Amino acid sequence: MDYKKKMTMLFALVLMSLTLPVYAGGAQEETEMAKDEVVVALSADITSLDPQGHNDTKSEMVSFLLFNRLFRLNTDFEVVPDLAESWEQPSDTEWVIKIKEGVKFHDGSEMTAEDVKFSMDRSKEAPKVQQVLSEVASIEVVDKYTVKFTTNSAFAPFLYTLVHAGTSVIPKAYVESGDEFAKPIGSGPYTFVEWISGDQVVLKKNEAYFDKNNMGQSSTITFKVIPEGTSRTIALETGEVDVVPELPTIDMNVVKDNSDLALYEKPSTRVDFFAMNTEKAPFDNVKVRQALNYAIDKDAIITVAIDGAGVKAESVLAPSFLGYKAGPYSYNPAKAKELLAAAGYPDGFEMEIMTSGDDRKKIAEVIQASLMEVGIKASIKMLEWGTFIDSVLRGDEETLILGWTSNPDPDATLTPHWFSGNIGGMNFARVNDPEMDRMLKEGREELDLGKREVIYNKLHTYIMDKAPWVPLFVKNNIVGANAALKGVELSPQGLWNLEKLHY
C-alpha cells in the first residue's frame, strides 16, 4: 500500500472516530419533524444558572424561564404579580407580601415564605446582585406564605426592585444541598435539561407549572450561542434558529425582505449617552459641555450606528419615564463654536473618548467626526468591558459613551447617575451638585405620583441645563423571528415572555 493511500485511510478513520457519535445526534435531530421546539440565538453564553450569580441579560432570559420572582414586568413595563398573591404597605418603610399557595419547585417540593426569605437574604449577599436589594434593611417570615420587607427609608420604587432576576425565589433545601446550580431547581415554566458551555442551554417545559395562564407553549426551548452578528442572522435565515433577540440593525432589511421571516421592533428604555467628566478640564466648564451638546450630530449617529432603528434622545431618560422633559439642544455646529469661543476655546482642544464594544465604537467614531467639525480633536480609547468599568469607576476618563437600561421607575436611573454619593459609582459625569442631590432625595421619598412628576420635571431641566451628558439616542429593540413563530412579545428591554414562543 502506498503512503498516499495510507494517509487517506488514516484520515478517514480519524474523521469517523471524531464525528461518529456527534453525527448520530445530528441524524436523530433531523428525523424529529414535529416543530415543537424553539431555538433562541444568544450573542454570548450565559454566565451562570444561579439567578443570583449573574447580572446580564442573556443569563436573565434563562433565569426568567427557570425561576419566578415575587413580581414581574409586563411588556409595557408595568409591575404585575408573579409569585405574589397580595401585598400591602403598613408603613412607609414596610411591605408585607403574601405569596401564592401551592407553588411547586421542579423537584416537587412546595415553596414557602422560608424560601423567599432565604432567597432575599442570599441575594443581598451575592456579589453580582447585592445592590438590587440594598435599600432593604431586613426580611422576616410572617407565616408560611407571608414575608415582610423593611426598607431603610421611604422608598417609592420598592416593588420594581423585586422584578430583578437577582430576587428570584430559589428552594432553600436545594441550595443547601450544595449542587451549586449544576442542575438548577426553580419553579418556572421551564425546567433545566442541559447547559453545554459556549454552545447551548436546553430547557424543557414544566408541565406542573403553577400558573396555568402562563404555561410554557413549546416543549423545548434551546438557547444557542452565536457570537457573530452576521452568523446570527444567517442562522435565522437557514432555519437553524427560530428567533434572534438581538438582531444586528444592519440586517433589518434582510429580515424584512424575507417572507419567511418577521421583524419585530419596539422602543427601548435604554438611553445611549456621551458623558463628560465634570471634574476634568475643559469639561468642568458648563459652556464647553453645552457646546458639545450642540456639536454632536445625533441623526448621523442614529444612521450610522443603529441604521435608523431608534430616536434621538433629548434628555437623560427615555420619553416614557415619569416626569420626562426634553432638553433645549439641537444639532448646531455654529452655535457650538460660539460657545467654545466664549469658553475660551475658539480653536477647540484635544480630548479622549473612552468606551467599550463594537457598537459603541461606531458611535464614538461619529462623535469624533462631529467634533472634528468644530475643531475638537478627539481620540478614541477602546477598552475591554471589565477594564472600562474599572477605569470609569476610578474616574480616569475624560469622556465616555455608555448605554443605560433600567427598571421603569425614574429613581432607579437618576439616583445612581446624579447623586453625589455615587461618584466613584455610576455617577459617570462625576457631578457633585447639592441642588441635584436635594431634588433626587425629594423624588425618591415622595410617594405621590403627581408630585413626583413635577419634581422630576424640574430635575430634567436642571440636568440638561448643566449638560454633563449629551444624550444620544433611544434605540429600538429589534427582534427577528421565523414568520411562523407565534407568541413573539417585546418589552422595552427586548424579547419578553419567552415561555409564550411556539409554532
Place this chain on the structure above:
Amino acid sequence: MKGTVLKVENLAVRYVTEDGIVQAVNGIDISVEKGSTLGLVGETGAGKTTTALSVLRLIPDPPGEVVSGKIELDGKALMELPESKMEKIRGGLVSMIFQDPMTALNPVLKVGDQIAEAIKIHQQLSQDKALQKAREMLEMVGIPGARMNEYPHQFSGGMKQRVVIAIALSCSPKLLIADEPTTALDVTIQAQVLELMKELKEKMDMAMIMITHDLGVVAEVCDNVAIMYAGRIVEQGTLEEIFNNTKHPYTEGLFLSIPNIDDRKAELKPIRGLMSDPFNLPPGCSFCDRCDYAMDKCATEKPEKVHFSPDHFVECHLYPDNKEFQLKGGKG
C-alpha cells in the same frame, strides 16, 4: 570475443541551465564486449557519469538533454524504447553502482527491501521469494543475511557499497556500470570492494564499465581503456596500449601526476591549469591551453581520430602528419 553488449555511437549530451549550456558529452563512441571491462577515465567533469547515465537513460531532464546518439544494449536500441520498457531494462539488463555509497541507499528503507525491490520488479517474484533471494545476494557480497532487516545507517561505508553492489547484481545484468565505486571508501576497503567486484564479474560473466580517475584501479580491473576529456574520448585502446604506448598528451599528463612507487624522489608533474569552462568550449582541441605540445592549429581546429591499431586511437593534432611522434614522457 563473444559479441558486443553495448554499442554507443556519436552520443552528445548537454545541460541547459540558467547560466548557459553545458556541453557535457560531445559525440563519443564506445563499445563493450561481453565479459570485458572498459575503463572510462578522466577528471571530474569530463562527462564520464553523464555517459553512464545516458546508457540508463537517467539524464535528469530538465536540465539535461540527449542531443544525438545511438545506444544499443544487447541488441536493443535504447533511445527508441518507451519509458515503461526502459524500466524493465534498468536493473535488469544493465545496472549501475554509484560513487557514494553513503547517499546511494534510501535511508528510510531496510536494505533487504531495497535489494528485493529490484528482484521483484525484474523477476516477478513474490515478496517472500524476493526477500529470500535478497538474503542470498547479501551473503554473496559478504554480508550476513540476518542484517537484511537493518537500515543503511547501521552499515559502514564499505558495507553499504557491498549492499549497492548486491542491488546492482541482483538480477544478473549483462552490463554493470560502476561509477567510481571506490572513491568514497577508505583505501583498505577499496581493495576489498574492487576484488569483490572483479570476482563477481567473472562469476556472472558480465561486461562492465568502470568509471574512475584512478589509473591504479584501471590497471587492476580493465581490459580496455577510454580516456575522456571535456566530453570527448581523446584516446582509447587496450590496457596494454594505453599504459605502454601512451599517445595523447592528456593521457601522459595523467600518468605523470601519479606518484611513482618505484621512484619516490621523482617529481610529480601535475597537469597545469583547470579544465576548460564547459559553458564555453574552445573551437579547437579542448585540451590545448593546458597542453605542453600545443600548436597554433590546436586552438582552432578539432583534431581527427588517428588509429594506431583497430582498437587504439587518439584525437590529437600531433599525429596525422607524424605518426611516429613520441611524447617526452615528462623529461622535456
Place this chain on the structure above:
Amino acid sequence: MSDRTLSRKMIPATKKRSQALDVWKRLRKSNSAIAGLILIFIFLCLAVFAPLIADYENDALKMNIIERLQSPGADHWFGTDEMGRDIFARIVYGTRISLFVGVISVSIALTLGGTLGAIAGYYGGKIDNIIMRTLDVLLAIPTILLAITIVAALGASILNLMIAVGISNIPGFARVVRAAVLSIKDQEFIEAARAIGSRDHTIILKHVLPNSMAPIIVFATLKVASAIMATASLSFIGLGIQPPTPEWGSMLAGGRAYIRDNMYIVLYPGLAIVLTVLSLNLIGDGLRDALDPKLK
C-alpha cells in the same frame, strides 16, 4: 558546472557579492516572486505618495452621511463606508499603517530575538541552554494567543500592538538566528577572525551575522506578512488599532456586518490584505528558493 562548485568555496567577502548577484539572478527567474516584488513596490508607492492620491482629512477621516454606503463608482472607486468615507482613500492610507506595523513589529522581534539567538548560538553551552529553555516558555503559547494576552494587558494602540506581535515572535527569530549562527560559527574564516584577536561582539556583528543573513531575511519577510495578518485578527477580537485610523484589519473587522448588502466595504480592505500578504509570501518563497542551492 565545476566552476560553480568552486565559486561557492571562495572566501566570504567575494562570495557575498557574487552570491547576492546570483540570488538576484535566480529570483528574477521566478515569475511569482517578481509579481510579489511589483505588488509590494506598488503598495510602497501608495504608502509614500498617499497625500498625492487622496486627502487624509477630507477623504479618509471626515464623515459624510449623505454619501454613506455608496457602491464603487467614478466618484468613489471602491465605494464609501458606513460613515461616507472613501474606501479607496482609507485603503491608500491604510497601506502606511499596515506596512509600518508589520515592519516595526518584525524589527522588534528581530532585534530582541535575533540578539538572543545570536548569543545562544555563538556561545553555546550553558548560555545557549538558558536562553533557549526560557524561550521555550514563550514558544509553548501559540503566537496569536500570546499577542492577544499582551495587547489585552497593555491596552489596544498601535504601539502596543506592535510590541505584542513583536514579543510573540521573539522565539521564532531567536531560533532562526541561532540556527544560522550555528551553521556559520565553526567555519574557518570565523576561526581566522578569532585567531587575529577580534572580540566576540565584533565577530558576531561583523562576521557571523552578515554571513547568516539569508535565512533571516527570508524568515523576516514571511513574518512581516504574518504580522499584518495578526493585526487583522486582533482587530476582529476588538483589540486592534483605534478609529478613525484607517487600518485594513480594523476596516475589515468594523465593516464585516455589511458583508451581506455592501460587500465592497470588506471586499477591498480584504483584498488589500490578501495582496500584500500574498506578495510578501511570494517574495519570501522566491528568496528562499533562490538562496537554497540545493533546490536549483
Place this chain on the structure above:
Amino acid sequence: MIKYVIRRLMMLFPVMVGVIFLVFFIISLTPGDVATIILGDGATEERIKDLREELGLDDPLIVQYGNYMIDLVQGDMGKSYSTGLSVAGEIKQRFPNTFKLTITAIFLSVLISIPIGVISATRQYSIFDNIGMIVALIGISMPSFWTGLILIILFSLKLGWFPSGGMKGIMSLILPAFTLAIASTASITRTTRSSMLEVIRQDYITTAKAKGVSRRSVINKHALKNALIPAVTVIGLEFGVLLGGAVLTETVFSWPGIGRLMVESIQRKDTPMVLGCVIVFALSFSIVNLIIDILYAFIDPRIKSNYS
C-alpha cells in the same frame, strides 16, 4: 524510546511553570481591578475590599503565583472569577471541541497540501507548480474571519450545504475545519515541495531509478517518505498556529471551543480561566510536538537509534 518520552515529558514541567508565571505576570499588568469587575456596578468599597481579600488579590504577585501553583499541583485549577464555575470542568467541556476542530483541520490541510507539494516538486516550474503554490499562499493571506464569513454566506446561506455554525454532526465540522485548514496549507505545501525537490535529487533516488523502479513508485515509495520528515515538523508547528486560529474561527462559526473561552476570559480578566486555557493550550501544543517527534522514529529509522 520510552526513556526518551519520559525525559521529554519531564522537560514539560519547567516549561509549564514558566508559562504559568509569564501569563500570571501579563494578566497582572492588565488594567482593571478583578474585584470591581466581578462585583460590577454599584459595589461598595467595603465589599470590594472583602472580595479582594477573599481572592488573595492584595498579596504580592509571587505569593498569588505560589498559591496557584500549590493548588494546581493538587489538581485544583480554581474557579472562574466571572461565573464561579470550576475551571477544570469548563475546560473539560470545551477543550475536546477545539481538539476535534484542529485535528480535523490538520488532516484536511495535510490531505490538501501534501499532494500539491509533491506534484509541484515533481513538476517544478510547471504551471501546476506555480498555480498550486499561489493557491496555497492565498490561503494564508486571507484573514480567517473574513474567509469564514464568506464561506458561511456561500455554502450555508446560498447553497445550503452546511450549517452556518454550531456543533451538530459532521457537516457542521466541515466549514470551520476548512477555514482553519487553508491557513496552514501553505507552509505544509511549501515544506513538502522544497523537501521533495531536495529528495528527488538525491543519489538514492537515482539508485532506485537505476533498479528499474517506476516513476510513480519512486515518488510514492522512495521520495515521499523521506520528504515527509521535514513536513512532519512543520505540521507540528502548524498545530500551534491552528490552535491560535481557533480563537477566530470558533467565534465566526459559533463553535464552543476553548479559544473563544480564553479570549472571553481575557476580556473579563478572569485569571483562573485564562490560566487554565493557557495551560491546556501549551500542554496540547507541547504534547503534539512530542508525538510528532516520536512519529519521526517511524518515518526515519536514523532518528530512532538516536533515542536513549
